[in-house]
Amino acid sequence: MTNHNYASRVQNHNSSIIADLLVQSSDPQNISFAGGYPDASLFPSADLADAFQHAVADNTPAVFQYTDAKGPQELRELVAARHAKHMGYPATADDIIMTQGGQQAIDLLASLFLDAGDGLAIEGPTYLGAISIFENYAPKYYEIPIETDGINLAILEQQLQANRGADRIKLLYLVPDFQNPTGITISVAKRQRLAELAETYDFYIIEDAPYRELRYRGEHLPTLQSFDTHHRVIYVSSFSKILAPSLRIGYICASPTILTAVAGLKSAADIQSPNMTLDALTYYLNHYDIDAHIANMIPYYAKKRQTMIDALHKYMPSEVTFTEPEGGFFLWITAPASLDLNAFMYDVLIPKARIVYIPSQAQYIHGDVANSARLNFSAVAIEKIEPGIRLLAETFTNYLTNHPAE
Amino acid sequence: MTNHNYASRVQNHNSSIIADLLVQSSDPQNISFAGGYPDASLFPSADLADAFQHAVADNTPAVFQYTDAKGPQELRELVAARHAKHMGYPATADDIIMTQGGQQAIDLLASLFLDAGDGLAIEGPTYLGAISIFENYAPKYYEIPIETDGINLAILEQQLQANRGADRIKLLYLVPDFQNPTGITISVAKRQRLAELAETYDFYIIEDAPYRELRYRGEHLPTLQSFDTHHRVIYVSSFSKILAPSLRIGYICASPTILTAVAGLKSAADIQSPNMTLDALTYYLNHYDIDAHIANMIPYYAKKRQTMIDALHKYMPSEVTFTEPEGGFFLWITAPASLDLNAFMYDVLIPKARIVYIPSQAQYIHGDVANSARLNFSAVAIEKIEPGIRLLAETFTNYLTNHPAE
Structure with a gap:
């Protein structure tokens, strides 16, 4: 270049x-x-094809017109109900914005929080697609090593204590479940402690969990967000791995205050996601059993x-x-x-x-x-x-x- | 906030x-x-519904899997052929990237060119959605007034001459046809001169033309890009106004060198657009007469x-x-x-x-x-x-x- x-x-x-x-x-x-x-x-190709056929045939011409940047109310209600049931956080539609996959969700949150030089903590190693996002915002990186039970909290706390001024960590990006790339899962004790640290040290956590529901052994662990009582944990997920990636549908679960700012950034980025994919997902969730x-x-x-x-x-x-x-x-x-x-x-x-x-x-x-x-x-x-x-x-x-x- | x-x-x-x-x-x-x-x-709701039904039913399971950030080769060939015919620029599929509407196209180009403080020239007034994009990149603005035949070239040239160093204008954003918001169209003489100025003063032009094909009186004018012999004019358009906005399909026509960089930014932003909308547009362009x-x-x-x-x-x-x-x-x-x-x-x-x-x-x-x-x-x-x-x-x-x- x-x-x-x-x-x-x-x-x-x-x-x-x-x-x-x-x-x-x-x-x-x-x-x-x-x-x-x-x-x-x-x-589930046949089921998805059926959902698309209904979405485009049942809702014309509204399905082809512009709508809300956050996504359809009915879909956000369905996603919120699913989130409350499986992720242990009492979400309503007001806590949900639909995004262009989990990738756009991370990008919008990076855009919301990061000025050039701002402190960003990440796991080392981390998801390479997240790196390609963060590189666009030129943050100051704190790369925290991973242990067998997840991010090294001793090193994270040391960095949080050592950098209190302009260099302080504003944002922590994590993939807690079956991390991309290591496959490592953060322990329950560390999850609880991370939610506490965010409030103590005034930073936000992106909990990126696209693989969470694909567990092949053992029991599901509580989400970081389920330990969060101060709206410090912003949950990001996606239908790419549990349904189909080319839908390009993910979501953010966060406080309505944060989502108002995110919706403004989403409007600037692409106005909205396509109605047909969002309406097809609505139909699928209403008529098929994703679980x-x-x-x-x-x-x-x-x-x-x-x-x-x-x-x-x-x-x-x-x-x-x-x-x-x-x-x-x-x-x-x-x-x-x-x-x-x-x-x-x-x-x-x-x-x-x-x-x-x-x-x-x-x-x-x-x-x-x-x-x-x-x-x-x-x-x-x-x-x-x-x-x-x-x-x-x-x-x-x-x-x-x-x-x-x- | x-x-x-x-x-x-x-x-x-x-x-x-x-x-x-x-x-x-x-x-x-x-x-x-x-x-x-x-x-x-x-x-054309019935035709679009038909196109979606074919797209999702004919191409399973590939339509639901990840593909290329630039969009399907067949669609880029169709768009390039249409672009060559109507916009007077000999585009091939290699000169085209599909985007999430014209909005994302502008955002990706702003991201490609603008560091904080870089010189950006715009028309005054201009498209408010473009302003909400540019504000995210904190450029130094040169707001050039509009006359009845489009942007005031005397003022633009004065600014180009007066700002040669770090403050120089790197990028000019224009809506040449039936501008949003004024409805004003840039004259042929000004179009030709703008393409020359870009090469003389080493800047790039975004020609944003979503309304171009909706002309109700008079004759179509040649695009700025048709006067461009140095890959200085980057053409942005959209199917939002001529087909349906919630498809969220736009495109950029530019040199393959530029598009390689844009594709990297698109991958970071949202990996790709949904296959179903892109495949439905491919089907529509193959089976219906958009003109x-x-x-x-x-x-x-x-x-x-x-x-x-x-x-x-x-x-x-x-x-x-x-x-x-x-x-x-x-x-x-x-x-x-x-x-x-x-x-x-x-x-x-x-x-x-x-x-x-x-x-x-x-x-x-x-x-x-x-x-x-x-x-x-x-x-x-x-x-x-x-x-x-x-x-x-x-x-x-x-x-x-x-x-x-x-």
């Missing part, structure tokens, strides 16, 4: 890295563990997860460790510290084994952790998981044998 | 003004000349325009002047300089006549022109135009009689 007329936010954008990964990921000759897509065979649909998907994703974990245990050399998430789409592998998994992928793995993943560099703000990678199990065909992991493991084994750690 | 955690862009946002205007505009007891909606009775649909709408809008202009000539006191646009949705009235049309609307017009418009203040960056207003003729029912304008004119006459100019 060399055009001197471009804004500085574009000069160091990570989109070219992601674009190249997408090219590698979509090459049919490669086995891709890089994607973040849900399994298209699990979409039953999610319950039906769980065994399929659970089997893909288990297949990948079993193969990793069976084939991966002991120098390469991995997480065993209880839900979501991803797990995280870590190689010996000397091994750069971006260079390894482009120099060895793609040429020799035609396998791709997302190297850790793209998932840290400063790209300074090089020996980890995200593996996706949701999108890859189940019959390719075991042979793909075996091939990946063999390539690691050969490489590590020929390049012993210094 | 008093929360000290919010970003400065939110503190002085004009969204609350617009929100209040929307409330007034949607009150069924008011006659609203404030809206900017197309006439819903002209939507015939536009031609069918012209007489209806032409009649609304003529009814409003005839009523203004018949009833409006001579102290109130107005434009007579050859297309689009709006005309612009100007009262004596001492009359504040925002105060007049809230204090006199709504209480006495239940009529609303958009006062000029909201359509200038600094709100310093108070005696003009935008009147919309596209959305109001045709039988309400003549009595509404008569009532508006009588209210003006009474007020001006009782409050003679100082």
